Amino acid sequence: MATAAVTLAVIAAVLxxxxxxxxxxxxxxxxxxxxxxxxxxxHVYASDAGTVEEAMPLWGSSSEQTVEQRLASIEAWQRGLxxxxxxxxxxxxxxxxxxxxxxxxxxxxTLDDRLDGLREFVTSEGRPHWLVAYRGPLLLAVGxxxxxxxxxxxxxxxx
Numbered sequence: 001m002a003t004a005a006v007t008l009a010v011i012a013a014v015l016x017x018x019x020x021x022x023x024x025x026x027x028x029x030x031x032x033x034x035x036x037x038x039x040x041x042x043h044v045y046a047s048d049a050g051t052v053e054e055a056m057p058l059w060g061s062s063s064e065q066t067v068e069q070r071l072a073s074i075e076a077w078q079r080g081l082x083x084x085x086x087x088x089x090x091x092x093x094x095x096x097x098x099x100x101x102x103x104x105x106x107x108x109x110t111l112d113d114r115l116d117g118l119r120e121f122v123t124s125e126g127r128p129h130w131l132v133a134y135r136g137p138l139l140l141a142v143g144x145x146x147x148x149x150x151x152x153x154x155x156x157x158x159x
Contacts, residue, residue: 005154016144019143
């Protein structure tokens with residue numbers, strides 16, 4: 001009977017050590033797999049939203065004008081200012097809407113690319129059956145149960 005307890009204890013120790021070794025090996029393999037994902041090239045899509053297309057023209061004249069001519073010119077410019085301002089506001093609004101749309105599209109492309117890479121990472125190498133994936137912890141659990149059985153056999157022997 002003492003031989004049975006010792007045999008069970010040895011089997012338990014071997015199973016526990018094997019389970020721990022398999023778990024460590026699986027963790028290291030997954031770390032390498034994760035490292036391969038982390039060094040994957042990332043694509044960041046960017047638009048030309050920072051470019052300047054048009055600058056505001058400066059008003060001025062280099063020719064000699066009398067005060068009345070200058071005043072008439074300023075008054076004419078002032079009358080046209082309201083229409084020019086509304087035209088510029090509409091252009092600006094259209095440009096901003098267009099640029100915002102392009103920026104939003106570029107952000108969506110970048111996120112889609114990253115999500116595709118993440119999906120590829122998660123589904124690559126085909127995930128094994130759960131028994132294969134958890135073989136190390138399962139082996140360790142069987143070793144603990146075998147150790148418990150060895151303790152029970154030893155306790156029954158001594159009584």
